[in-house]
Amino acid sequence: MSGGSILRLAGALVGLVFGQLGLKLAMEAKPERTRRRRVLCFAAGIGAMTVWFFLWMGLLGDHELSYLYPFEAVGSVVLSLAAIMILKERLTLRLSLGIALITAGVLLVSLS
Amino acid sequence: MSADAASPVADAALATEADGAPAAVPLHLNPYVHLLLGALLVTASELFLRRGASAVPDLGWTGLSGLGSLWVWVAVACYIVSFACWLHVLRQLPLVVAFNLMNVVHVLVPLGSALFLHEHISLLRWSGIVLVLIGVWTIARPLVTLEERL
Numbered sequence: 001m002s003g004g005s006i007l008r009l010a011g012a013l014v015g016l017v018f019g020q021l022g023l024k025l026a027m028e029a030k031p032e033r034t035r036r037r038r039v040l041c042f043a044a045g046i047g048a049m050t051v052w053f054f055l056w057m058g059l060l061g062d063h064e065l066s067y068l069y070p071f072e073a074v075g076s077v078v079l080s081l082a083a084i085m086i087l088k089e090r091l092t093l094r095l096s097l098g099i100a101l102i103t104a105g106v107l108l109v110s111l112s
Numbered sequence: 113m114s115a116d117a118a119s120p121v122a123d124a125a126l127a128t129e130a131d132g133a134p135a136a137v138p139l140h141l142n143p144y145v146h147l148l149l150g151a152l153l154v155t156a157s158e159l160f161l162r163r164g165a166s167a168v169p170d171l172g173w174t175g176l177s178g179l180g181s182l183w184v185w186v187a188v189a190c191y192i193v194s195f196a197c198w199l200h201v202l203r204q205l206p207l208v209v210a211f212n213l214m215n216v217v218h219v220l221v222p223l224g225s226a227l228f229l230h231e232h233i234s235l236l237r238w239s240g241i242v243l244v245l246i247g248v249w250t251i252a253r254p255l256v257t258l259e260e261r262l
Contacts, residue, residue: 098251105243
């Protein structure tokens with residue numbers, strides 16, 4: 001994979017993680033979260049997901065789908081950490097084990 | 113502390129059981145049904161996107177010229193429907209659980225690309241797919257058990 005592709009992949013992952021965090025913040029109905037703030041989170045989430053979509057489409061033009069797609073699972077680990085740190089979600093032993101297995105699987109696929 | 117107890121749906125389920133009057137979640141409102149439907153639609157979308165990307169000679173860095181392909185528009189339609197499913201899921205499940213369960217697409221996409229795009233899957237890649245499946249099952253099992261109790 002070339003340096004340009006790695007940069008695009010990193011950009012796509014950042015877009016994916018920020019997009020999902022924004023959408024989750026927008027969809028959660030919490031009293032301290034005003035409607036205006038939820039709309040802003042939704043718009044930011046959509047914007048970040050749009051960046052991810054176009055970078056991803058460009059990458060698909062250069063690489064096999066079955067090779068490229070598992071790289072996105074790296075986002076699972078980053079997103080899980082972000083959800084725990086920012087959204088204060090709970091991380092259990094079983095969940096940690098599952099994430100570890102998924103990441104190991106992704107590594108194997110990317111080595112193939 | 114378990115993954116199922118972290119879920120608002122699971123909390124509600126435990127609460128209704130404690131009351132002695134379990135209330136089943138209708139299928140069309142079940143977040144896990146929406147999650148599965150979303151995963152299938154994302155898989156279809158990726159396959160259409162790959163077909164569309166292959167049909168366009170030069171996509172460039174942004175991939176914007178791919179919008180000239182009909183396959184890309186079909187992929188976008190699949191994404192939009194899967195997005196609606198995903199928003200319903202996000203409303204009810206913690207992000208850390210939902211997103212990791214959504215990783216089942218990492219199994220569905222290679223399978224789909226082998227079946228429909230005739231891409232080759234090596235033994236190493238199969239091993240990775242199996243590990244991802246075990247990981248998804250490890251996360252999903254307590255949630256599925258809870259749904260069965262409902």
